[in-house]
Amino acid sequence: MSARRTVTILGATGSVGRSTLDLLEREPGRFEVLALTAHSDVAGLADAARRVGAKRAVVAREDRLAELRSALQGSGIEAAAGEPAVLEAAASGAEWTMAAIVGTAGLRPTMAALRGGGTVALANKEALVSAGGIMMDLARAAGATLLPVDSEHNAIFQCLAGNRAAEVRRIILTASGGPFRSLGLDAMRSATPAQAIAHPNWSMGAKISVDSATLMNKGLELIEAFHLFPLPLDAFEVVIHPQSVVHSLVEYRDGSVLAQLGAPDMRVPIAYALAWPERMETPCERLDLARIGRLDFEAPDSERFPALRLAREALEAGGARPAILNAANEAAVAAFLGGGIGFLDIASIVAETLRCCDRPAAQTVEDVLEIDRAARGEAARIMQKYSR
Numbered sequence: 001m002s003a004r005r006t007v008t009i010l011g012a013t014g015s016v017g018r019s020t021l022d023l024l025e026r027e028p029g030r031f032e033v034l035a036l037t038a039h040s041d042v043a044g045l046a047d048a049a050r051r052v053g054a055k056r057a058v059v060a061r062e063d064r065l066a067e068l069r070s071a072l073q074g075s076g077i078e079a080a081a082g083e084p085a086v087l088e089a090a091a092s093g094a095e096w097t098m099a100a101i102v103g104t105a106g107l108r109p110t111m112a113a114l115r116g117g118g119t120v121a122l123a124n125k126e127a128l129v130s131a132g133g134i135m136m137d138l139a140r141a142a143g144a145t146l147l148p149v150d151s152e153h154n155a156i157f158q159c160l161a162g163n164r165a166a167e168v169r170r171i172i173l174t175a176s177g178g179p180f181r182s183l184g185l186d187a188m189r190s191a192t193p194a195q196a197i198a199h200p201n202w203s204m205g206a207k208i209s210v211d212s213a214t215l216m217n218k219g220l221e222l223i224e225a226f227h228l229f230p231l232p233l234d235a236f237e238v239v240i241h242p243q244s245v246v247h248s249l250v251e252y253r254d255g256s257v258l259a260q261l262g263a264p265d266m267r268v269p270i271a272y273a274l275a276w277p278e279r280m281e282t283p284c285e286r287l288d289l290a291r292i293g294r295l296d297f298e299a300p301d302s303e304r305f306p307a308l309r310l311a312r313e314a315l316e317a318g319g320a321r322p323a324i325l326n327a328a329n330e331a332a333v334a335a336f337l338g339g340g341i342g343f344l345d346i347a348s349i350v351a352e353t354l355r356c357c358d359r360p361a362a363q364t365v366e367d368v369l370e371i372d373r374a375a376r377g378e379a380a381r382i383m384q385k386y387s388r
Helices: 015-026 042-052 062-071 083-090 104-115 125-142 151-160 185-189 206-214 216-228 267-275 307-317 321-337 345-356 365-383
Strands: 005-010 031-038 056-059 078-081 096-099 119-122 145-148 168-175 236-240 246-252 257-261
Touching (some): 005 015, 005 104, 015 031, 015 267, 031 083, 078 083, 096 104, 104 365, 119 125, 125 216, 125 321, 125 365, 145 216, 145 267, 151 257, 216 236, 216 345, 307 321, 307 345, 345 365
Parallel strands (some): 005 031, 031 056, 056 078, 119 145, 168 236
């Protein structure tokens, strides 16, 4: 990159946001930070804003504005709060925006960033799951570049470089299998939130870690991949790969299979998106294949992990189904993390919500958010009979 690139990070205090900040701090001369946002972690937000010299810091919780101003006193960094301020930061005109706000809460900010026509690095899979068609249409209309940051989609993007979609036969998403990959149903039934978030390979937030444990994360990524890469649904497959070294594979019609390998560190795909179309140095561990010794693959078990099947069925059904799936899952995961339901109840609640909640396909972001509200309400009603 020749000139300094202006950057905004939406969700700066989450795991992806912190990894992005780490990369920015290693090459401060290459980047100018326009804005950082966080939901409620004022201390983390203020510290990050000071470290990278951000022009503005925004906390979504309006009641935390005074605290943020105090934390930034004397820094010259502008403090703001509330959803309108988050949207304003997203639309700040940054050349490169990291969209890492977790869940459907990230939908409006991501759309605001896309409208600016710059490059949006997408780490919020729920936004694309719930509003994939709307988001992709907006990106095309605005001339925005959407770069995937999830390790799997980033791997696919790298494997597709210089090739045409018409030459592709299959896209294979890899899944670690999570912490319960080898557990039986009885053991999974009594699993605790602490066990579910203890991912064997990746350091992630609580919600995405639970999604990895249920394999819903891979189901959401399947839907996301379908929107990002123009191939029919039957061209997408999922395989369990416990080592998390091969991040995804692309098979071409001549039988060649390209795979992207790397250490399980989110700074690798983030760096690829941050420097694209160039590359940049990272501090990540280098692969030692001799030490790793073996790479294992197996088919996912749909009996123990029905979430993956539910996601594929929602994608096949289309319309509002993916948004309903996502909303019900978010509600159920939150209840599980709060101790209100059991681990296996998550997929059961999602399945029942999909059966009971029927909404027309969304045409606008407001439609998507209304579907989300309706599905969460239905999930909450269903959840009552599962409550502990």
